[in-house]
Amino acid sequence: MAKAKRPVFIFGNWKMHKTIDAAVQFVKDLIPLVENSSPQIYLAVPFTAIKPVSEEAKESNIVIGAQNMNDASEGAFTGEIAGEMLKNAGAKFVILGHSERRHLFNEDNALINRKVKRAIEDGLQPVVCVGETLEEREEGKTDAVLEEQLSMSLEGLTKEQMGDVIVAYEPVWAIGTGKRPVVEDIEKAHTFCREVLAKKWTKGVANGTPILYGGSVKPENAKELLKPADVDGLLVGGASLESEIFAKIVNYQTEK
Numbered sequence: 283m284a285k286a287k288r289p290v291f292i293f294g295n296w297k298m299h300k301t302i303d304a305a306v307q308f309v310k311d312l313i314p315l316v317e318n319s320s321p322q323i324y325l326a327v328p329f330t331a332i333k334p335v336s337e338e339a340k341e342s343n344i345v346i347g348a349q350n351m352n353d354a355s356e357g358a359f360t361g362e363i364a365g366e367m368l369k370n371a372g373a374k375f376v377i378l379g380h381s382e383r384r385h386l387f388n389e390d391n392a393l394i395n396r397k398v399k400r401a402i403e404d405g406l407q408p409v410v411c412v413g414e415t416l417e418e419r420e421e422g423k424t425d426a427v428l429e430e431q432l433s434m435s436l437e438g439l440t441k442e443q444m445g446d447v448i449v450a451y452e453p454v455w456a457i458g459t460g461k462r463p464v465v466e467d468i469e470k471a472h473t474f475c476r477e478v479l480a481k482k483w484t485k486g487v488a489n490g491t492p493i494l495y496g497g498s499v500k501p502e503n504a505k506e507l508l509k510p511a512d513v514d515g516l517l518v519g520g521a522s523l524e525s526e527i528f529a530k531i532v533n534y535q536t537e538k
């Protein structure tokens with residue numbers, strides 16, 4: 283099937299890596315490597331780096347965002363951060379429901395749903411992650427897990443609000459492991475996610491929602507992973523930490 287007319291997105295997720303100095307240096311190095319690249323380039327950086335990196339990337343084609351936020355607008359929540367603070371620091375988007383948040387910090391779909399709504403209210407584009415564990419896959423539950431996570435995490439969003447949402451399919455067992463599903467299975471999962479969105483909202487909403495793949499993406503597999511019609515981009519963890527490697531993924535079309 284031919285690619286739909288959705289842009290290609292390449293996201294980097296730095297997780298808990300990089301001081302302010304290292305983050306700014308990365309962006310300085312990345313800008314000339316990707317200034318003529320066609321994908322939309324998004325970097326999810328640590329909270330401390332959002333402001334300096336946003337300033338460094340201001341005139342570039344790189345969009346800066348965050349990796350998490352609280353679901354409240356403000357309050358007595360020691361150590362937490364609000365969407366308004368992220369926005370004020372220069373973030374344009376926020377990753378929500380990443381498997382590390384779901385599994386290491388016990389975030390459930392109801393909390394992720396509240397965060398998604400708060401992010402939209404605060405003017406941040408939510409990037410909502412879904413994905414099955416290996417056990418769930420082996421028990422044949424992948425579709426059921428994806429349907430539940432999508433449906434509950436996005437519950438109550440209007441068609442207009444869905445226009446802001448990006449979905450990322452990230453099988454938990456493929457994150458940081460060097461393992462991943464075969465491309466046919468990734469394609470099936472993406473097509474299924476789009477069907478869930480069409481059933482819950484409309485075909486127009488489903489076709490307008492970018493769906494990224496994440497899990498052990500490398501420069502060597504980016505081109506193959508981006509071939510299926512329903513894969514609109516990549517969410518890259520480990521391979522986004524070095525500017526030259528990340529640039530190769532962004533430039534997947536011209537890389538050998």
Ligand code: PEP
Pocket residue numbers: 295380452456457458459460496497498499517518519520521
């Ligand atoms: C991620 O952090 O979302 C991720 C997919 O990590 P990695 O690319 O290292 O598997």
